[in-house]
Amino acid sequence: MAKWAALKNEIAGIPSVVAANESRLAKLVDTGDLADVSVVVEITTCQALSGLLPRRQQLRTEQLAGAEAEILSACHAAIEDDLAPRARKAAGFARDAARKTLAAHFSDPTQLNYAIEKSTLVQQANAIAGVMTIRSSPGEGVLEYAAQIINRIADLADFEARLK
Secondary structure (H helix, E strand, O other): OHHHHHHHHHHHHHHHHHHHHHHHHHHHHHHOOOOOHHHHHHHHHHHHHHHHHHHHHHHHHHHHHHHHHHHHHHHHHHHHHHHHHHHHHHHHHHHHHHHHHHOOOOOOHHHHHHHHHHOHHHHHHHHHHHHOOOOOOOOOOHHHHHHHHHHHHHHHHHHHHHHO
């Protein structure tokens, strides 16, 4: 995520660098002493930057897309390998706990199952497990998706601690 943020900041700053460079180049060409080697060197530098900055922006944009893919891949791996199995296990424990508590109050199995699913504990487990799904194209954006996953890691740990 830090790589993504650094790339995003660099890309955002390139247009102002381009504008400042073009302004500097125009000023040097208009008013600079072309007989002065340092002025010619600065003009050459500005011209080189004019050619390089658009390529730099394109490259950083491609790298940003790659960083987003890496973040998404890391989210998917965390969900698949650790979080989803833990969330399912915690949801099972929540259902068992709700069943133990509610079984004395419901003789009809259908009503008991309904009450279990509507219990606060099971609803909390479902809310946590609901975010532990792999989305290939999160509508809210990759960073927001990653932030949700990170928040749910803490929620899951708290929930697991309450179940014990």
